[in-house]
Amino acid sequence: MSQDSHKCHCKSPTDRSAGPDVRDPPRSDGGVALCGACRDKKTCRLGLISERLDETGTAWFELRCPKDHEGGPNVAHGGWTASVLDECLGHVPLLQGVLSVTAELAVSFIKPVPIERPVEVRARIERREGSRIYISGEMVLLPGRAVLARGKGTWIARDRTHFAHFENWLAEQDSMSGANQVALTKARA
Numbered sequence: 638m639s640q641d642s643h644k645c646h647c648k649s650p651t652d653r654s655a656g657p658d659v660r661d662p663p664r665s666d667g668g669v670a671l672c673g674a675c676r677d678k679k680t681c682r683l684g685l686i687s688e689r690l691d692e693t694g695t696a697w698f699e700l701r702c703p704k705d706h707e708g709g710p711n712v713a714h715g716g717w718t719a720s721v722l723d724e725c726l727g728h729v730p731l732l733q734g735v736l737s738v739t740a741e742l743a744v745s746f747i748k749p750v751p752i753e754r755p756v757e758v759r760a761r762i763e764r765r766e767g768s769r770i771y772i773s774g775e776m777v778l779l780p781g782r783a784v785l786a787r788g789k790g791t792w793i794a795r796d797r798t799h800f801a802h803f804e805n806w807l808a809e810q811d812s813m814s815g816a817n818q819v820a821l822t823k824a825r826a
């Protein structure tokens with residue numbers, strides 16, 4: 638269902654805070670756009686240090702896997718690698734002023750990622766179809782640039798009401814489960 642065709646009778650999403658401006662999100666000292674949980678700390682907990690968009694549209698990210706994302710001995714948990722690719726690839730439209738959310742993400746784990754070593758992610762938009770944005774990228778070990786992981790997926794461009802629509806949807810789910818609970822209690826009485 639598109640945002641425009643949202644026809645439920647819930648409270649208008651414009652009644653609620655839409656969060657920070659996508660064109661000017663809170664950033665770390667290195668310029669990394671920070672998501673909700675990292676804003677207070679002013680640093681990306683996944684270990685992103687810097688991000689930039691070059692003139693060809695490729696986005697570059699410097700990072701290190703923090704020790705608290707260790708999986709096997711001295712190597713990153715696979716969930717960290719997937720999260721970083723989700724984050725970095727999702728930042729490519731954001732660096733161009735477009736908010737999007739991940740609809741699909743495929744990750745290839747090529748080599749274990751050593752913790753606390755400099756790595757780089759490079760990502761770019763492959764193509765756009767309607768609101769779908771197809772993005773791919775890869776993570777390499779510095780300085781030799783051996784490929785550690787690759788990611789590709791589909792992001793969907795959203796406007797600022799995306800999260801408010803979700804809050805309304807969640808409230809509907811809660812009220813439905815509350816109504817179901819009442820009906821169940823009556824049926825048992």
Ligand SMILES: CCCCCCCCCCCCCC(=O)SCCNC(=O)CCNC(=O)[C@H](O)C(C)(C)COP(=O)(O)OP(=O)(O)OC[C@H]1O[C@@H](n2cnc3c(N)ncnc32)[C@H](O)[C@@H]1OP(=O)(O)O
Pocket residue numbers: 638639640655656657658659662670671672673723724727728731736737738739740741766767768769791793797
């Ligand atoms: C506000 C400022 C914030 C600042 C941020 C700071 C940095 C933070 C950065 C964080 C970055 C981290 C990133 C994160 O962690 S994002 C978090 C992880 N992702 C999510 O939470 C998304 C959850 N899913 C949804 O919300 C919905 O299912 C979406 C929005 C995806 C679709 O919802 P819905 O179904 O209602 O949409 P629609 O009917 O209007 O269709 C729209 C289009 O979407 C196409 N489609 C749908 N599903 C799929 C699919 N599976 N594969 C391929 N395509 C799909 C569909 O064909 C149509 O295409 P088109 O006909 O238009 O061409």
